[in-house]
Amino acid sequence: MQTIKEEYNHSYILVISFISALGGYLFGFDFAVISGALPFLKVQFHLSALAEGFLTGSLALGCMAGSLIAGKLADNYGRRPALIVAALIFALSSVAMALSGTLNIFILFRFAAGIGVGMSSMLSPLYISEISPAAVRGRNVAINQLTVVLGILITNLVNYSLAGWGEDAWRWMFGFGVVPSLCFLLGMLFLPESPRWQVGKGRIEKALKTFKKISSEATAEQLVNEIQARERSFKVDKSSGLFSKAVRPALLIGVTLAVFQQLCGINVVFNYTSVIFSSVGASLDHQLLETVIIGVVNTLFTLIAMWQIDKLGRKPLIMYGSMALCVSYLILAILLRNNAGIVWISLFVLLPIAVYATSLAPVTWVIISEIFPNHIRGKASSFAILCLWAAYFILVFTFPILAQSLGTYGPFYLYSGICLLGFLFIKFKVKETKGQSLEELESNFSAH
Numbered sequence: 001m002q003t004i005k006e007e008y009n010h011s012y013i014l015v016i017s018f019i020s021a022l023g024g025y026l027f028g029f030d031f032a033v034i035s036g037a038l039p040f041l042k043v044q045f046h047l048s049a050l051a052e053g054f055l056t057g058s059l060a061l062g063c064m065a066g067s068l069i070a071g072k073l074a075d076n077y078g079r080r081p082a083l084i085v086a087a088l089i090f091a092l093s094s095v096a097m098a099l100s101g102t103l104n105i106f107i108l109f110r111f112a113a114g115i116g117v118g119m120s121s122m123l124s125p126l127y128i129s130e131i132s133p134a135a136v137r138g139r140n141v142a143i144n145q146l147t148v149v150l151g152i153l154i155t156n157l158v159n160y161s162l163a164g165w166g167e168d169a170w171r172w173m174f175g176f177g178v179v180p181s182l183c184f185l186l187g188m189l190f191l192p193e194s195p196r197w198q199v200g201k202g203r204i205e206k207a208l209k210t211f212k213k214i215s216s217e218a219t220a221e222q223l224v225n226e227i228q229a230r231e232r233s234f235k236v237d238k239s240s241g242l243f244s245k246a247v248r249p250a251l252l253i254g255v256t257l258a259v260f261q262q263l264c265g266i267n268v269v270f271n272y273t274s275v276i277f278s279s280v281g282a283s284l285d286h287q288l289l290e291t292v293i294i295g296v297v298n299t300l301f302t303l304i305a306m307w308q309i310d311k312l313g314r315k316p317l318i319m320y321g322s323m324a325l326c327v328s329y330l331i332l333a334i335l336l337r338n339n340a341g342i343v344w345i346s347l348f349v350l351l352p353i354a355v356y357a358t359s360l361a362p363v364t365w366v367i368i369s370e371i372f373p374n375h376i377r378g379k380a381s382s383f384a385i386l387c388l389w390a391a392y393f394i395l396v397f398t399f400p401i402l403a404q405s406l407g408t409y410g411p412f413y414l415y416s417g418i419c420l421l422g423f424l425f426i427k428f429k430v431k432e433t434k435g436q437s438l439e440e441l442e443s444n445f446s447a448h
Contacts, residue, residue, distance in 0.1 A: 007216040008133045016191055016214075017128045017140045022184040023083060023120030024144040026090045028151020029177050030059060030113045035273050035291050036159025039284055040170040045103040049400040056271055056400075058107045060393035062114020063121065064386050070119040071382025079127040079194045079378075082119060087185035089116035094177030113177075114389075121365075122385040126377060129369035130196040131214055134437045138309035138366050142302070145362035149302045151180070152270070153295030160288045196374055196438070199227045226437070231375060242379050250371040251380060253430055257318075258388035260422040261364040264325055265415025266356045267392060268399045269349055270294065275400070279336065279408040280345050290346060297350050301357035313434040314363045319426050321359020326419035328352045329412045336409035364388075370433050 034041075034056055041047065047055065066086070073082035093113035100106035124144045132140040158176060162169045195214075198207035204224060211220035242251070269276065273294060274287040282290070309317065332348040372380035402411045 007219040009214050010133075010136070013131055013133075013140065013214050014143075016131065017143050018147075019187040019191055020083065020124050020127045021144040021147040022180065022187055023086060023124040024147035025151040025180050026087075026177070026184060027117050027121050028148040028153075029155045029180060030090075030117050031148070031267075031270065032152040032155040032291070032295070033159065033173050033177065034059070035271055036156060036163070036288055037170040037173045038272075039274055039287070040167065041106075043167065044170065045106070047103075049404045051103070053397040053400040055103070055107055055110070057393040057397035058110045059114040059117060060389045060396065062111040062116075063118030063389035063392070064114075065111075066115035066118020066120075067122050067382050067386040067389060069115065070122045071378045073119075074123055074126065074197070074382075075376075075378035078197055079123055079130070080188065080191055083123050083127065083191075084185065084188045086116045086119035086123065087181060087188055089113070089119070091178050091181035091185065094174055094181055097177075098171045098175030118385065118389055121389075122381050125365045125369040126381050127191075127194055129366075129438065130194040130377075133215075134435055134440075136310060137370070138314065138363075138434060139306050141366045141369050142306040142309055142362040145365060146299075146302050146306060149295070149298040149357065149361075153292070153299050156288075156291040156295040160292050163285070163288050195223075196227055196377075199224055200231060200375055204228075227374060230373070242376055242383065247373060247376065247380065250373075251383070254368050254371055254380065254384035255387045256425055257364050257367060257430070258384045259391040260322075260418070260425070261360050262388055262391035262395050263415075263418050264322070264356070264360060264422060265329065265395065265412065265418065266325070266352055266360070267395055268411065268415070269352060271396050272399055272403075273349075275403065276336070276349065276408060277342065277345065279403075280339055280342055282342055286342070290349070293346070294350065294353050297353050298357050301354045302362065305358040305362045308358070309362060309366065310434055313432050314367055315426065315430055315432045317359045318363045318430070319423060321355050321363075322419045322423040322426060324355040325352055325360075326416050326423065328355060329416035329419065333409045333412035333416070336412070337407065367430075367433060370438060374438065 038052070038056070041055065042052065045051070045055075070082055070086070073085065089112060093109050093116060096109035097106060097113065100109060125141050128141050128144060129137055155173075159173050162172050165172060192210045192213060193206070195207040195210035198204075198210060207224055208220055211223055215223070273291045274284070277287045277290055305317070328348060328351045332345070332352070335344050335348055368381055368384050399411055402414075
């Protein structure tokens with residue numbers, strides 16, 4: 001008798017996972033482009049610390065709106081149409097930001113770009129988790145994180161190469177986002193709809209057809225039967241809504257991990273690389289070079305995470321990551337406070353990047369895509385990721401203000417303490433999810 005793993009068409013699943021994960025590339029682009037453009041934007045728009053924080057954080061406000069929109073679109077109309085909408089928003093906002101003539105117009109379209117980021121950050125992992133077999137679901141969902149970091153790396157390289165193009169270099173940095181946006185849009189036209197969503201909408205024949213593309217006929221029928229059984233059990237339980245007792249344990253874990261992934265502080269390092277290194281006297285050229293090095297390290301260690309996530313499991317990786325970040329931030333704060341050499345600062349900026357890339361970055365998205373019941377997976381994922389982007393906004397909006405009053409080093413003491421609290425939460429509250437089907441996880445993360 002064949003095993004379930006042998007009955008899946010893994011090559012086809014990988015192809016459609018990579019296409020869906022192009023949304024992650026655009027997430028990485030919009031996330032990283034601000035780091036290279038910020039020195040130019042400060043001059044262009046005469047930014048104060050408050051304006052700098054709001055301009056950077058305006059993406060997160062859009063992401064919050066995008067997360068809400070994505071959940072409703074994904075549950076009502078399907079995962080695929082919602083991803084197509086996200087691709088269109090990416091393309092239009094990239095051009096609009098490049099052509100912005102005033103600060104208010106720029107912030108408006110950065111907010112619009114955030115809507116696309118928020119939608120894809122929720123939809124791509126969700127879609128991949130719903131088409132992937134349990135044995136490799138972690139790796140496949142982590143493909144989305146790989147495309148995020150590739151987006152960051154390539155964008156940082158482009159920013160570095162454009163830095164000498166004069167005071168309008170930032171316009172080209174944002175404008176080039178239209179190219180991957182159109183590639184994503186074209187790719188989405190060839191993706192099938194999520195079969196788990198189709199079952200939830202009663203489209204059984206279409207779901208069977210889709211499952212037969214990604215697995216054997218016997219496996220397809222077995223999966224449809226399992227999903228239908230779970231759907232029936234939640235219909236009997238009338239208290240199975242988003243904030244119901246049955247769903248609450250999964251929601252608590254999903255939301256807390258989402259918020260922790262941001263308040264751990266790593267995105268200060270990504271978004272304010274130039275601020276950190278300028279505080280120790282680095283030139284603009286060196287600041288932009290550091291963003292490139294960060295992108296390379298981020299990519300290499302994300303590949304390690306993809307290799308290990310289905311072997312070591314989710315919980316060990318995020319436990320190690322939270323504690324390692326706690327220690328790394330303490331050392332970085334001390335080095336910045338004592339105005340240490342650029343080499344030492346660079347080392348202890350890259351170390352947290354490497355730690356984050358192998359732990360909290362991919363694992364959080366994987367867990368959020370796994371633990372919620374099928375009938376409200378879109379809404380629950382949307383709510384968790386809404387909280388994630390709210391935390392991101394708080395983080396990037398407050399850093400310039402905190403750095404101005406406490407010194408660049410000051411906030412890193414705070415982030416270290418948050419990482420310690422995150423470690424304790426993970427140790428005592430988070431369950432392992434590797435190797436279990438989405439239907440099994442529904443039972444394990446529900447209150448009985």
